[in-house]
Amino acid sequence: FIHKLVLLSVPLSSLLVSAVVLDEYAKTEGAWILSLVKREYSVGTVLECAIKCNIEPAFTCRSFMYVEKDQECLTIPANGKIESVLRRTSTSLYEKKEYLMECVNGIGMDYRGTKSKTNSGKTCQRWASKYPHKPKYALMTPSTHPKADLESNFCRNPDGDSKGPWCYTTDPDTRWETCNVQNCSEECMHCSGKNYRGKISTTENGYTCQHWNAQKPHNHGYIPSALLEKYLEENYCRNPDGDPRPWCFTTSPSKRWDFCSIPRCTSDPPRVVEELTCATGDGSAYRGTIGVTASGKACQVWATQTPQQHNRTPDNYPCKGLELNYCRNPDHEKMPWCFTTDPETRWEYCKVPSCGDVPGPDYAAPPPAEEDCYVGDGTDYRGMVTETISGKRCQSWSSMTPHSHNKTPQVFPKADLRRNLCRNPDGDRAPWCYTTDPSVRWEFCSVNRCPTAPNIWSQMLSLILFSVDWLSDCKVGNGGTYRGPTSMTMLGVTCQSWSAQSPHQHASFTPESHPDKGMESNNCRNPDNDVNGPWCYTTDRNQKWDYCQIPDCAGLKCGQPVTKPRRCFGRIVGGCVSKPHSWPWQISLRTNSKRPSAYMVVLGTHTEGANEPSKQERKLEKLILGPGETDIALLKLESPAIINDKVLPACLPEKDYVVPPGTECYVTGWGETQGTGGEGLLKETGFPVIENKVCNRPAYLNNRIKDHEMCAGNIEGGADSCQGDSGGPLVCHAQNTFVLQGVTSWGLGCANAMKPGVYVRVSKFTDWINSQIKMNS
Template sequence: FIHKLVLLSVPLSSLLVSAVVLDEYAKTEGAWILSLVKREYSVGTVLECAIKCNIETAFTCRSFMYIEKDQECLTIPANGKIESVLRRTNILFSVFTEYLMECVNGIGMDYRGTKSKTNSGKTCQRWASKYPHKPKYALMTPSTHPKADLESNFCRNPDGDSKGPWCYTTDPDTRWETCNVQNCSEECMHCSGKNYRGKISTTENGYTCQHWNAQKPHNHGYIPSKYLEENYCRNPDGDPRPWCFTTSPSKRWDFCSIPRCTSEPPRVVEELTCATGDGSAYRGTIGVTASGKACQVWATQTPQQHNRTPDNYPCKGLELNYCRNPDHEKMPWCFTTDPETRWEYCKVPSCGDVPGPDYAAPPPAEEDCYVGDGTDYRGMVTETISGKRCQSWSSMTPHSHNKTPQVFPKADLRRNLCRNPDGDRAPWCYTTDPSVRWEFCSVNRCKHFFGGGNSVQHSFIHPTLSMLREEMFSVDWLSDCKVGNGGTYRGPTSMTMLGVTCQSWSAQSPHQHASFTPESHPDKGMESNNCRNPDNDVNGPWCYTTDRNQKWDYCQIPDCAGLTCGQPVTKPRRCFGRIVGGCVSKPHSWPWQISLRTNTGVHFCGGTLIAPQWVLTAVHCLESSKRPSAYMVVLGTHTEGANEPSKQERKLEKLILGPGETDIALLKLESPAIINDKVLPACLPEKDYVVPPGTECYVTGWGETQGTGGEGLLKETGFPVIENKVCNRPAYLNNRIKDHEMCAGNIEGGADSCQGDSGGPLVCHAQNTFVLQGVTSWGLGCANAMKPGVYVRVSKFTDWINSQIKMNS
């Protein structure tokens, strides 16, 4: 309470200064840096830790680590460029952003980036080394210039050279050279502007750019970061040049006019005989597709018209008709000379021992937890503890690395699945956020194997609809078990998993703490010493202990398994890739899937249970009749024949069509469904939430399989979400996609929803929960290349759903 009063008495200017201090650091959840030199402090907040780093006198503080539960702060002279960084839960690792900048101000005396090659491409010599060049009079060494950051072999300007940063080279014939580091104020771009970090925020047609963290006037799925900052023009999706969403409601996005840099572009280490990762560096001479079709010359427009030209995509090696990957595809490809086949992938050998693309491997059995350090974890989680999407292991964008399927052939480094190839403490991944290299993943340890963790900071589940879940289940029944990570647990347990009594949350003895008190978290039920989860730790409720030698520990609270939305008791197979071309689901692993039938029992559409008495489906499924008596709903079955004992049949009481001409409808059942391990609602999304492009989502149904097998059984398929901006390109769906719709699918085809799947669910996995993001609506054929499926975007209708349910209950 005293701390709260003190905070309220702080002048607004001081609060603003505090925000600026924290903004000077790039933060990574779950990281630990190895450093022999460090200072330790006991502080109550991450801000105090940042201030300790800013005023450190023992050394130049480049980063700090803050352990919230222990309230420990470690200031460090090193950063991830100098020392090894390990993954460790419950740690916040922050690096001073000055040491992350890859451009220079003025002559670059403050440059602290990682460029280590000269203008002519020579590798820099380490500043502390005397070979092959001994620094003249030993003037340019770390000891003589302690504030010049002369660690490693990074380009620096310790002597104020007018030409900017330089280094001694490893070439015995060239003593030193300047480095080609872009000026921070230089408004120009190399190649397609993928690395453009300038501050132009007006488009070529004069529109002002919309902020990347804004969702008005245009909703989008791009996640803001240190890269997608403010409203600056950027190129996050492989377009020919930087662009932005605009502030004009009538113009969703527009290209920006940015001049090309006069300095040399970054060099690509060319791969001439094989390809690593997605093959973006492949410069070989293969000119036929995997099916044997001849490739079209990139500079021509016949028979295929396109914009993947050498002018639009410089630096991508688009000479002649050789297979290339200019736009972040899975592997090298080309347009074909066959008028009937626009493009195809090429069969380029993979560098290393792993044959073929990693996405072609068969799906493993689903696991939703890991044992030990998770080295053997083969689950399907693709999200970090802070909610960031994982980067594909085969990709070198945005983070270059050596944890590839070729280097670790036994680690199952497929797609962007969380794994632990290097024996760290838990499964992890590189992130798609350019400012955060990697994080631990949002995966729990298996029962009886507890580990550290941090909260998932993004909310994808609609808050007002959480009330529906409270109505579903008895609060008294929930009192002795936890739902999910136990953030809502209010039970009586007050002992740790090792049998130690918990310290009262309001007490400061035997352990002092300021971050977690009844005053700081008044809505977390912390009035006594009961186990709670005020920080949404992924591993569940915990408490400070009465043991002086153990500050805090987890509590052993059983799960309320299977009785919360979006968390099926039977874990899905999560077949990713090829209902047309998909795979047969594990029985009852998608318990919200319903079969919409005629009153004679014939299946014709799908739907999703979202509450015990409510189903969401598509309006076009109700075209034959607007009378509820014309239809029935079947729940709890795996077969289309619906002959299982678990089957529940319900007649309809009411049909409610979506607003306007939208393809969404609510069905009210005559009586509520019985919620059990085979019948369970899916969660609804946060209002207006836009699923980030590339997110892995799943469609289920009993629809047309076009001879791919599994007829009569529930099938599933997974594929990535495609941003509306991309889906509306002429080669895709040519501006047919509206704001309240979304696209998902593989652009090469092979997997899709089809006839009979209409009205069914498109669910995406987040926070260990499946969230209903789409209602299957329409498509141009089934599983056709360049024609992804179209789904009604449920997040646009959460208010409408909530109001209709309340009005008609």
């Protein structure tokens, strides 16, 4: 018994050592740094690779890359602050945290950041250089201070100067100066505090902050797991929505949220590469002198409050270039804009030219409908998927956060890099995107390959296999439980047997190391739970391993229509006709009076005339109104509807779930189109969810939104549900499924600027829905 305890203590100690060592590094999956200087090692674990980096004798190791499938370890002297980070399949980049920090502890002798300018703005001289200033007695050079990290021209403190990090300057008249580096213990913010990562958790009025992952006392949509790029940690003050400064929800039931009192930093804010004649992406870096809107209205000076009162002032947004009346984008809108001098028009977008030969902006009318599947490598894919294979939200191609990159609309003008749509600009094996998860740089997207011409032999084989459950040739999720017979990669190469060591040697994934993973032969498997699905080592000497093409096990499931919808970010008011039967939960409720027996429910139709063969008609047995005169109701049919590819329910949400802001949602209906065409056909529009905190701002819906309601729409207007759409579904897309999150309720006009649509929040009524179903079944 004692002997067993001793044996058990060994792996526990190893785990503790591993945790301590790896905690020194920041991990990013799918990332790779191309460095000319590197050392390559063959190791069995990531811990061994980390130890190699820690004791690297050839150079200062700032990061390492580890490829588990290849057991490949590369140590390098660079990191993401020094060299460009590239994307690479199944590679993890580990960067030493000490070299990523841009603040100092004490006098900063351990500072290893990348600041290279002095207090007065002078550029630092390289430490190894002797021009324009020769280090006195050659004391301050990389060779004399090997542990001081005197590489490049970064600010350092090799001699323990009491004023902190310093450098020799490139100004012949100034030998050296102290650098302006923030103290790590200093609680302060730059600009509007978007990047504030401090630990203040009390508001300016003394309220304690509610934890971001809590939903009591205040229900909200700022969910840390869905908004990883916002760093919503613990109950610390943050600024996830472009407010003038950090804030938080409070623990007081009577005070929903409050600003936090955080002083401004004395160190220099992040530099913006100013764009003077054109705009890239959303135009947040535009600093030109255009001062009129797209319709020709003069812009109001940002520092004034007439005729429009507002809080987008130079004081509130000090880093946004709010000079005079020039068009700017201080709050993450789609493009530069301004308040206007017309009392009847609060604000409008400006017509600022795009930098370079780029396609139309993200807000342009959508292209013709495309199938949501790809051919070949998906270079020509133009579908609307915005999620990765593991369900992560895609980062906008024009955004540089959380991942900086060069796959922009300007660099790839023909790749249709709109919004955050999955694309393949660089000819990879399939459509992909950067993710909004800071720890996962990129992933392939949740897009299926388009079916090819059927093969009679493969059809016969699948019919035989379909009768044997454990051999069914499809995968659930990432295929960790897949035990099917496929033994060929997606490029048609035969798999190497898992027990074989030729042509490729490997030790991490064998039948012995993973006895419960079905690795007895050469069939595709997923022993490491790779998010991209089953894979295998190949019999091609030039390709060690590759993924396999395994279809998903799909059936008639709620929220997963057989006919994939267009997912058109166009308009109902404005016209975007849906693909027939792509929204199979849409019904038409018809009546000549208000008696339940006079109602008729029509299902399975695309036309308002409802003359398709797929039409199902059901009389209404009972109408159940929502509690407390809320704008929701349940309909009980006299006889059940027949579920098929044209009649299928959307999924119900989790109880009290609040949809995170920016989530992609859609409304459908046969309602008023205001003469824009498409009358009589089901229409759709897509737009993002707006958090109630934002929607209740005075400029928007001015505190009219209640907790059991939600907002969705484009702040500039142009897309909305309208008269005749009331009661219709608002479905939001997540994990390849459409969930009924809202019911069309009310709005101030149709598609008006600053007046998004209002929907009943279905998650507030799940208990009521379930109880009514039981009572009336």
